[in-house]
Amino acid sequence: MSQPKLPPILLLLVPLLLIALGAGVFTQTLQFGFTNLDDNVYVADNAALEQGLSAGGIGWAFTNREANLWMPVTWLSFLADEQIHGLDPRGYHLTNLLLHLATVFLLYVLLRGWTGVVWRAALVAALFAIHPLHVESVAWVAERKDVLSGFFFMAALRVYLGRGGPLTARRYIGTLICFALALMAKPMVVTLPVLLLLIDCSGPGERRPLLRLLLEKIPFLLLAAAMSIVTFLLVQARDIGAPDPIPLFERIGQAIAFYALYLGKMFYPVGLSVFYPPEGLHFEWARIAAWALLLISVTGAAWRLRDRLPMVWMGWLWYLVMLLPVVGLVQGGMQLMSDRYFYLPSIGLFVALAWLLNEAVQQRTWLRWPVVTLAVAAVLAGAALAHRQTAVWRDSGTLFRHALEVNEENYLAHLNLGVMLDDAGRSVEALPHLRRAVELRQDAVHHFNLANVLFKLDRTAEAAVHYRAAVKRQPEFPEAHNNLGIALARMGDLRGAHAHFETAIEQQADYAGAWYNLGLVQLREGKTSAAAASFRRTLELDPGHLGARRRLGALQVGNS
Numbered sequence: 001m002s003q004p005k006l007p008p009i010l011l012l013l014v015p016l017l018l019i020a021l022g023a024g025v026f027t028q029t030l031q032f033g034f035t036n037l038d039d040n041v042y043v044a045d046n047a048a049l050e051q052g053l054s055a056g057g058i059g060w061a062f063t064n065r066e067a068n069l070w071m072p073v074t075w076l077s078f079l080a081d082e083q084i085h086g087l088d089p090r091g092y093h094l095t096n097l098l099l100h101l102a103t104v105f106l107l108y109v110l111l112r113g114w115t116g117v118v119w120r121a122a123l124v125a126a127l128f129a130i131h132p133l134h135v136e137s138v139a140w141v142a143e144r145k146d147v148l149s150g151f152f153f154m155a156a157l158r159v160y161l162g163r164g165g166p167l168t169a170r171r172y173i174g175t176l177i178c179f180a181l182a183l184m185a186k187p188m189v190v191t192l193p194v195l196l197l198l199i200d201c202s203g204p205g206e207r208r209p210l211l212r213l214l215l216e217k218i219p220f221l222l223l224a225a226a227m228s229i230v231t232f233l234l235v236q237a238r239d240i241g242a243p244d245p246i247p248l249f250e251r252i253g254q255a256i257a258f259y260a261l262y263l264g265k266m267f268y269p270v271g272l273s274v275f276y277p278p279e280g281l282h283f284e285w286a287r288i289a290a291w292a293l294l295l296i297s298v299t300g301a302a303w304r305l306r307d308r309l310p311m312v313w314m315g316w317l318w319y320l321v322m323l324l325p326v327v328g329l330v331q332g333g334m335q336l337m338s339d340r341y342f343y344l345p346s347i348g349l350f351v352a353l354a355w356l357l358n359e360a361v362q363q364r365t366w367l368r369w370p371v372v373t374l375a376v377a378a379v380l381a382g383a384a385l386a387h388r389q390t391a392v393w394r395d396s397g398t399l400f401r402h403a404l405e406v407n408e409e410n411y412l413a414h415l416n417l418g419v420m421l422d423d424a425g426r427s428v429e430a431l432p433h434l435r436r437a438v439e440l441r442q443d444a445v446h447h448f449n450l451a452n453v454l455f456k457l458d459r460t461a462e463a464a465v466h467y468r469a470a471v472k473r474q475p476e477f478p479e480a481h482n483n484l485g486i487a488l489a490r491m492g493d494l495r496g497a498h499a500h501f502e503t504a505i506e507q508q509a510d511y512a513g514a515w516y517n518l519g520l521v522q523l524r525e526g527k528t529s530a531a532a533a534s535f536r537r538t539l540e541l542d543p544g545h546l547g548a549r550r551r552l553g554a555l556q557v558g559n560s
């Protein structure tokens with residue numbers, strides 16, 4: 001679409017309208033709570049956040065591995081939220097919202113300054129602000145990683161391009177700093193150096209010598225390589241809930257499928273879910289071949305337009321490059337596909353689409369108003385769908401019931417819904433969901449949670465079966481060994497209980513609860529001296545443990 005001169009007041013209104021558009025979709029999150037999917041681990045039950053932005057808190061942010069990722073900047077943002085808002089979820093949602101809106105603004109300013117156009121830049125920023133696949137990144141507190149890394153990623157591009165002209169040392173260093181901050185928020189942005197090279201070679205503006213472009217990217221590539229190695233090692237160390245290893249040839253096929261599926265979801269964003277079970281993401285080779293042909297055809301078409309429409313070529317490459325770290329070629333974690341992975345890669349598709357629409361209008365001027373109408377309708381429809389999808393994140397029950405509406409065989413949804421119901425004192429309602437989770441996936445955590453509810457309902461023998469299944473599938477599981485010991489003690493198997501309490505302690509030496517339970521079994525076995533030692537150890541680890549204090553006091557009185 002051509003770019004007539006606009007009045008200054010309208011130029012000021014455009015970014016304000018973009019921010020209002022995004023706020024209209026996501027302001028509702030300020031009324032939402034935390035979910036029991038990572039929000040509890042990251043924030044609600046994370047005692048480390050109580051340190052705030054103290055020296056200890058900052059040190060913890062740079063050294064902990066609680067999320068199996070090195071993301072100190074994200075942890076610092078949570079520490080700041082806790083210091084300001086305590087555990088009020090509204091504050092955490094507000095930070096996510098503000099980061100997303102700031103990224104929308106930076107994206108518009110970046111495209112407008114770089115290309116000199118307004119409406120295409122506005123359309124790209126509007127689609128980014130409200131696309132339904134971005135709901136997960138904004139509405140999920142634990143996905144602070146996305147919006148925070150997205151903000152620094154966009155800041156890096158804005159600093160790099162500046163107001164045009166040669167790349168100065170100041171802009172170069174500023175870009176490198178923003179890139180480092182983005183990496184320390186979420187490692188997915190490791191592809192920024194390649195993207196900078198694409199911008200240099202494919203975007204509008206004067207071309208610089210390729211060798212110089214490559215040499216100046218070396219510090220960026222070194223940062224990206226270091227973060228990639230750290231992330232790979234941390235993810236590989238996490239095996240809880242990870243899918244079974246997939247052969248490389250199949251992973252290549254899956255990657256082709258994911259590229260096509262995300263592309264399809266951009267135009268038809270329905271059936272969205274917080275979790276897509278990996279078991280449902282294996283495809284017939286005939287479909288993969290068809291998707292590969294589609295991707296090759298689109299790539300060929302974009303290549304042919306590279307001289308006349310460089311932004312279309314650059315936008316398509318943006319999508320392919322930025323999505324590369326999360327299409328499953330390197331396997332790790334329990335999710336192969338997720339809406340949040342589309343957050344930054346989507347920008348490339350929006351850019352290509354906006355410039356293609358403009359070209360259509362330039363070639364056939366009678367298309368101007370139909371294209372404008374289509375663009376406005378797409379933004380409004382996307383905003384309506386995103387608003388509805390955002391409401392799904394209101395609380396854990398709403399989130400996981402929606403996931404089960406999308407796919408009844410979603411074992412993570414059954415698990416988390418069951419845990420939520422149990423925490424709410426509705427254990428009988430939780431039981432069928434936890435059983436279904438075990439039926440769908442024989443995972444240690446699934447067996448463990450089912451056993452906990454069975455034990456709570458006085459079905460001890462059944463609980464012991466599932467605790468045994470948990471430790472069989474994951475031998476290094478001290479909580480499961482401890483709970484199995486409790487169940488066996490209740491059933492009269494003191495020898496078995498004793499063994500599992502000792503195993504729990506071997507695996508976690510500071511496990512005060514296991515020391516206390518071991519002491520109780522030792523009492524029943526008549527080993528009073530050993531029991532007293534176990535209770536003393538319990539009190540060393542947990543000075544406020546009343547049970548251990550009373551038991552130890554009774555033993556001391558009895559021996560006096």
